[in-house]
Amino acid sequence: MTQEIITEIIGKYEPDQSSLIAVLQDVQEHFGYLPKDALTDVSKELDVPLSRVLSLATFYSAFSLQPKGKHPVHVCMGTACHVRGAQPVLEAFERELGIKDGETSEDLEFSLDTVRCVGCCGLAPVVMVGEDVHGKISQSKVSRVTKKYKK
Numbered sequence: 001m002t003q004e005i006i007t008e009i010i011g012k013y014e015p016d017q018s019s020l021i022a023v024l025q026d027v028q029e030h031f032g033y034l035p036k037d038a039l040t041d042v043s044k045e046l047d048v049p050l051s052r053v054l055s056l057a058t059f060y061s062a063f064s065l066q067p068k069g070k071h072p073v074h075v076c077m078g079t080a081c082h083v084r085g086a087q088p089v090l091e092a093f094e095r096e097l098g099i100k101d102g103e104t105s106e107d108l109e110f111s112l113d114t115v116r117c118v119g120c121c122g123l124a125p126v127v128m129v130g131e132d133v134h135g136k137i138s139q140s141k142v143s144r145v146t147k148k149y150k151k
């Protein structure tokens with residue numbers, strides 16, 4: 001199944017290493033992350049060593065080798081958010097979700113990542129859950145925000 005999807009993705013591009021980033025972007029968009037099998041297939045089909053594929057996949061922070069949660073939580077750690085208390089907010093999410101920055105919950109419901117400025121500094125500190133922007137977040141609001149997305 002994975003192989004068929006990879007073949008289809010690669011079919012849209014030149015079948016060589018110049019297409020590697022574009023192919024990885026499409027693979028990530030399709031699966032929500034870069035599954036190991038998919039990287040092996042990309043390596044074979046584009047005739048690029050797996051070590052090169054892996055080093056690109058780990059170099060760019062937009063790529064993830066871990067599955068992301070159904071509700072990706074992004075805590076902004078840009079300057080405006082940082083000075084208005086983003087760090088304690090991040091720690092509150094870590095406690096509330098039981099995962100650390102960069103991790104995904106076992107039930108695949110939530111993942112937690114930090115980002116640099118999401119462009120709403122006036123609402124700092126800001127947290128995004130999927131496409132939803134939550135501004136002026138404080139530690140005490142974290143539980144209310146996560147409750148909205150829990151099953």
Ligand code: FES
Binds near residue numbers: 076116118121122
């Ligand atoms: S620094 Fe957080 S939105 Fe700009």
